[in-house]
Amino acid sequence: MGREFDMEQIQALMKSVAENKIGELCLECEGFKLKIKGQCAASQAATQIPAQAAAIAVTADSAAAAAAGTIASHAKANYLTSPIVGTFYAASAPDKKPFVSPGCRIAKGATAFIVESMKVMNEVPAEMDGIVAEILVKDGEAVEYGQPIIRLE
Structure with missing residues (x-):
């Protein structure tokens, strides 16, 4: 059974990505996949924190x-x-x-x-x-x- 996310939780993640200048956030959990791309360079790995953050x-x-x-x-x-x-x-x-x-x-x-x-x-x-x-x-x-x-x- 997959983890359910509501729109409010997804919007909170999007806000966190933007505020912390994260290039990309990938979340994969029990068949659920979510990828949020920030405004930072796409070359940054999702598992790394950009230098600014x-x-x-x-x-x-x-x-x-x-x-x-x-x-x-x-x-x-x-x-x-x-x-x-x-x-x-x-x-x-x-x-x-x-x-x-x-x-x-x-x-x-x-x-x-x-x-x-x-x-x-x-x-x-x-x-x-x-x-x-x-x-x-x-x-x-x-x-x-x-x-x-x-x-x-």
């Missing part, structure tokens, strides 16, 4: 952007935030080593964590170099769009 790390002087809900910043600290609503995972699998841990150095572009959303594992890259000061959520915990996940020094 990837976790954003910034300093406190970006208060105007923070007010728009796209970043999280606190005095002299940089935060990697969740680019989407989903489930946080520190590693690629339960038996694997976490991508980062407190005290380790991370390079810009390196995978910092994963957010699973709609059964798609989205690797989230660091937007800047830094040292991991603190991981703010527990493995397997639900996260919101824009929620601070990792504090960098």
Whole structure:
């Protein structure tokens, strides 16, 4: 028996694709297929988050952007935030080593964590170099769009 989606749910997905600048979203579940194409380049894979929607790390002087809900910043600290609503995972699998841990150095572009959303594992890259000061959520915990996940020094 296939999963039923009503028009309101589909419109919410369409809005999320547009707001998060996702190129394409493909959902396949028990015989049901849905493909939503955003305005981003068609060459982006559906399982990847575009750079604009990837976790954003910034300093406190970006208060105007923070007010728009796209970043999280606190005095002299940089935060990697969740680019989407989903489930946080520190590693690629339960038996694997976490991508980062407190005290380790991370390079810009390196995978910092994963957010699973709609059964798609989205690797989230660091937007800047830094040292991991603190991981703010527990493995397997639900996260919101824009929620601070990792504090960098």
